Every structure is written in structure tokens, then in C-alpha cells.
Amino acid sequence: MKDSRRIEADSIGSLAVPAKAYYGVQAERASQNFKITGLKMSPEFLSNLALIKKAAAMINHEIGLIDSDQARAIEQACDEVIDGRFSEDFIVDPVQGGAGTSANMNMNEVIANRANEILGGEKGKYDLVHPNDNVNMAQSTNDTIPTAGKMTTIVLAEKLDAELTRLEYALKEKAADFKDIIKMGRTQLQDAVPMTLGDSFHGYASMVVRCKKRLAKAVEEMHVINLGGTAIGTGINASQFYEDHIADQLSELFGRKMVQAGDLFDATENLDSFVEVSGALKALAISLSKMSNDLRLLSSGPRCGLSEINLPAKQNGSSIMPGKINPVIPEVVSQVAFLVCGHDATITMAAEAGQLELNAFEPVVFYQLFESFTAMTGAVDTLVTNCITGITANKDHCRQLKEGSVGIATVLCPYLGYQESAKIAKRALRERRSVRELVLEQHLMSPDQLDILLK
Structure with a gap:
């Protein structure tokens, strides 16, 4: 048997809607028009949009534009949406035409139908609470959708910041653990000068702190909203x-x-604040990917690579090569970074493409920005939990690589001069001998002097 349906009408005409549905004709029509990603709208976005509807109902009731029963029913319906009810009734694809009008009306219809039900009415009648006249009162898609987008960005940024704080502390802990392990620093993948393994990890921690501050600064603009501007800021x-x-x-x-916002027209038509947030996310993404590349290099091997550190073994690395373990956690962090960079390009283009008093492309901006936040939060979580906290150092191997490197010749320059130090380095390479051995052999320094210098 077919599901029973009810008939609703809008300015386009009449359309059948499932009788049990809390959404209405405009959401149904949008669902048919926008079969794009096949995904649902962000639950955080829906919750925040419902919060806006609740705030509006409270103000409109305070000034007597909706009665107590309507206000009570609308607020209860909003609370239920915020609690996660009716998730199956939000049927509009996150990528949609119309600057988010379909998402706004999907919310208005769900709240109105539930409010009517609370008051003893029927779904689709809208005689007690109307989606446009009551739920959407004093609002427009032009101000509710960007405000909900900013609120969602704030919420998602807070979740990411918490994970970044975990990452910061985990890296600082490793920096302390490795502070006495001497290794060779490298530039352009070639031996440079000695450093500690702790220096490397403290550098990563400082990068995370800087990225956190940059993102927090960008998110500050998300607190400035155009709610109250209704259509185009008027x-x-x-x-x-x-x-x-x-x-x-x-x-x-x-x-x-x-x-x-001080200028509601500006706040309605321009999306540069979202571009700034996306840019800060991109900076974080490429920084974490660079760090992940370092972790893969430093752990390469385990016998035929650098192998200065060991990453936790999390899963088999091959279906054909027995015992092979791959650095899957740093790999997934880099893949998320690629995703974030691609989303940043989309967000940039969408922000630029708006015309005159409204940007019609907010839906794709939010879809991509929210996915960037969600994916990056997950990536940082698994990076901390499944990688950073379990890293160990191959201390003896680090020492052997350092002592066998010609890079330590650099520290001889203030005592022997650049030219003489270069000769020693070249000879060490040619004869496959250590710098230390050649310095002592030529009586250029005493063993005690050299030990102090190379410590």
C-alpha cells in the first residue's frame, strides 16, 4: 500500500506531501529540485536555525504579535528540533539554489506543523500556526541562514579548538620526553646541524598554538550577525x-x-568573514600536513629509512607484504588537509560570485566549511589518540646518525674556519669516516675540546 498523502499548495501550485511528514510543500518541492549530494544538512546548523526561530518567537510574543499559545507551541517545537527530533523531516539537500530559502522553509514548516499538532491541530492546515506568518515572522532567509551559518561555525570551531589543545599538550609532552636526544637536523633533506628531537616536537607544538590563535581571531567575526535585517538588510x-x-x-x-552588525546591508551581502575562517583552517591544514610528512619521514624504514622515531602500529599495511606497517594516521591527516584546501577554493569562489545585495551561494559555503571543520576535528583527534601519544624514539640510532654525519662539521667553523671545516667534511664523505675521527687524527683539537663542542 502506498503511504497516505496530503495536498498542500504554494505559489507554484499544489503538491502531494506524505501525510505523516512534518515538512510541507516547499521542502518537498526543494527535495525534488535539489538531488545533489544525497546528504543531510548539518545537525548543528539545524539546531542553530531552530534556536533563531525560538528567539524570534519570544520577541514577537513579547510585543504581542503572536499570542501565548502560539509562542508556547513554537518554542516547544523548536526545543524538540534542537534535541534532535524530526531529523528525517529535514529533507533538503545542503547544496541548494535560492540562498538557503529551501532550508529556511523546511525549518519553518517542521516547526509550524509540530506547533499545530501541539495545539490540537492537523499537519498541513497551518490554521493555528503558519510557517511564514508566525514561525518566520520578522525574519527572512537573508538574515536567518547566514546567522545560523555563523553560529554553527562557532560551535564547530570550539570542538576543533578542544582537539587542537589536546594536540598541543601531547606534542609538548613528547618535546619534554625527547629533550636530551641529539639528532641531525636537515635542510632540503640533507644533513644540516645537530639538534634535539625535543626541539622538533616543541616546534610542532608552537605551530599548533599559532594556528589556534589565528583561527580564534578569524572566528571572532562570526559573532557579528545580520539578524533583524530581514530582506537584504532593510x-x-x-x-x-x-x-x-x-x-x-x-x-x-x-x-x-x-x-x-553596524551595517546590515554589508553583513547581508558579503561573505568575506567566512573566507577568512576558511583561510585560517587552510593554514592549519597545511601546517598539520607538513608535520605529518615529517613524522612519516622520521619514521621511515624501519630498516632502510631514517627510523629516528617509531609511530604506533595501528593496522596491517599490506594485503601481500607480511609484517608491513604503514603510517596511516599521518596519511589521513594529509588527506584531510587536501580536502580543506579544496573546500577553501570553493568557498573563495562562492564568496566572490555573489551579486548586489545577496550572495545566493551561501549553501555551498556552509556545506564545505562545516565539512572542513568536522573532518579536521576528526583528523586531529585520531592524530593525538592513535599517533602522537604513542611515538617513541630510537635514541641510539639518532646518535649513530649524528656521529656519522658530516653536518657536525658546521660547529667547527668558529675554531677551524669555514675552509678547513669544509675540507674535513669532504674527506669524511670521501673516506666514509667520521668528522670526529679526522679532527682527532689531525690533532686539530683535543678530545675534551671536541666532546664539549659536539655535545
């Missing part, structure tokens, strides 16, 4: 009281301070 169909108080009401519900 504030049309919103009362002055609503415009003056909606940001504070939302802040109270959201638990973070949100500030209304």
Missing part, C-alpha cells in the same frame, strides 16, 4: 523593538555573545 516587516532586541535574545539562548 529590516522590512520587523518592528524596531525586534531589531533592537533579537541579538540579545539569541545570545541568551545560544550562550555566546552575538552582536548585530
Whole structure:
């Protein structure tokens, strides 16, 4: 038997909607139009959009534009959406035309139908609570969607920041563990001068701290919203009281301070703040990928590579080569970095492509930005949990490589001069002997002097 359906109408015409559905005709039509990714909208985004609807209902009730029963029902419906109910009723693809109108109406319809149900009405009637007239009162897609996008960015950034803090501490712990292990530093993959393995890991930790600060700075702009601007920033169909108080009401519900933009037209049409956040994410991504490349090089081998460190063995590395273990965790971090860089290009193009008073391409900006945050958070989590905390050092091998390297000839320069030090380095390479051995053989320095110098 076919599912029973109800008929709803919009300005395009009539359309059948599943009778049990909380969404309505506009969401159904969008679902048919936008079969793009096959994915659902971000649950954080949906929760934040519902929070905006709740804040709006509270303000509109305060000034008497909706009655107590309507306000109560709308707020209860919003709370249920925030709690994760009706997830199957948000059917619009995250990549959609219309600057997010379909996502906004999907939310309005779900809340309205649930509110009608709470008040004893029927789904699809909208006689007690209407999706446009009541749920969307004093709002526009132009201000609700970008505000929900900024709120979601804040939430996802907080989750990533927590993982980055774990990574920072894990790297600093390894830096302390490895502070007395001397190894050869390398430039252009060639021997350079001695350093400690702890220096390497402390450098990584400092990079993470810097990336955290850069991202936090970019996310600050996400707290500036255009809610109250309604269509294109004009504030049309919103009362002055609503415009003056909606940001504070939302802040109270959201638990973070949100500030209304000084120029609502600017805040409605320009997406440069999202470009900045994406750029900070990209900087983080390429920095973590560079570090991951280092970890793969330093652990290469285990017999025929550098093998100065050991990464935790997490899974078999081959279906044909017995005992092979691959650096799968650093590999996945680099792959996430590639994804973030690609998303940054999309976000940049979408922000540039908007025309006049509204950017129609916000949906793809949010889809890509949210995925970048989610993937990077997961990558950092597995990097800490499954890699960094379990790294060990091959101390004796580091010492052997250092003592066999001609790079230590650099420290002889202040005592023997550059030219004489270069001769020793070249001879050490040619004869496959150590710098130390040649210096002592030529009586250029005493053993004690050389030991102090090379320590």
C-alpha cells in the first residue's frame, strides 16, 4: 500500500506531501529540485536555525504579535528540533539554489506543523500556526541562514579548538620526553646541524598554538550577525523593538555573545568573514600536513629509512607484504588537509560570485566549511589518540646518525674556519669516516675540546 498523502499548495501550485511528514510543500518541492549530494544538512546548523526561530518567537510574543499559545507551541517545537527530533523531516539537500530559502522553509514548516499538532491541530492546515506568518515572522532567509551559518561555525570551531589543545599538550609532552636526544637536523633533506628531537616536537607544538590563535581571531567575526535585517538588510516587516532586541535574545539562548552588525546591508551581502575562517583552517591544514610528512619521514624504514622515531602500529599495511606497517594516521591527516584546501577554493569562489545585495551561494559555503571543520576535528583527534601519544624514539640510532654525519662539521667553523671545516667534511664523505675521527687524527683539537663542542 502506498503511504497516505496530503495536498498542500504554494505559489507554484499544489503538491502531494506524505501525510505523516512534518515538512510541507516547499521542502518537498526543494527535495525534488535539489538531488545533489544525497546528504543531510548539518545537525548543528539545524539546531542553530531552530534556536533563531525560538528567539524570534519570544520577541514577537513579547510585543504581542503572536499570542501565548502560539509562542508556547513554537518554542516547544523548536526545543524538540534542537534535541534532535524530526531529523528525517529535514529533507533538503545542503547544496541548494535560492540562498538557503529551501532550508529556511523546511525549518519553518517542521516547526509550524509540530506547533499545530501541539495545539490540537492537523499537519498541513497551518490554521493555528503558519510557517511564514508566525514561525518566520520578522525574519527572512537573508538574515536567518547566514546567522545560523555563523553560529554553527562557532560551535564547530570550539570542538576543533578542544582537539587542537589536546594536540598541543601531547606534542609538548613528547618535546619534554625527547629533550636530551641529539639528532641531525636537515635542510632540503640533507644533513644540516645537530639538534634535539625535543626541539622538533616543541616546534610542532608552537605551530599548533599559532594556528589556534589565528583561527580564534578569524572566528571572532562570526559573532557579528545580520539578524533583524530581514530582506537584504532593510529590516522590512520587523518592528524596531525586534531589531533592537533579537541579538540579545539569541545570545541568551545560544550562550555566546552575538552582536548585530553596524551595517546590515554589508553583513547581508558579503561573505568575506567566512573566507577568512576558511583561510585560517587552510593554514592549519597545511601546517598539520607538513608535520605529518615529517613524522612519516622520521619514521621511515624501519630498516632502510631514517627510523629516528617509531609511530604506533595501528593496522596491517599490506594485503601481500607480511609484517608491513604503514603510517596511516599521518596519511589521513594529509588527506584531510587536501580536502580543506579544496573546500577553501570553493568557498573563495562562492564568496566572490555573489551579486548586489545577496550572495545566493551561501549553501555551498556552509556545506564545505562545516565539512572542513568536522573532518579536521576528526583528523586531529585520531592524530593525538592513535599517533602522537604513542611515538617513541630510537635514541641510539639518532646518535649513530649524528656521529656519522658530516653536518657536525658546521660547529667547527668558529675554531677551524669555514675552509678547513669544509675540507674535513669532504674527506669524511670521501673516506666514509667520521668528522670526529679526522679532527682527532689531525690533532686539530683535543678530545675534551671536541666532546664539549659536539655535545
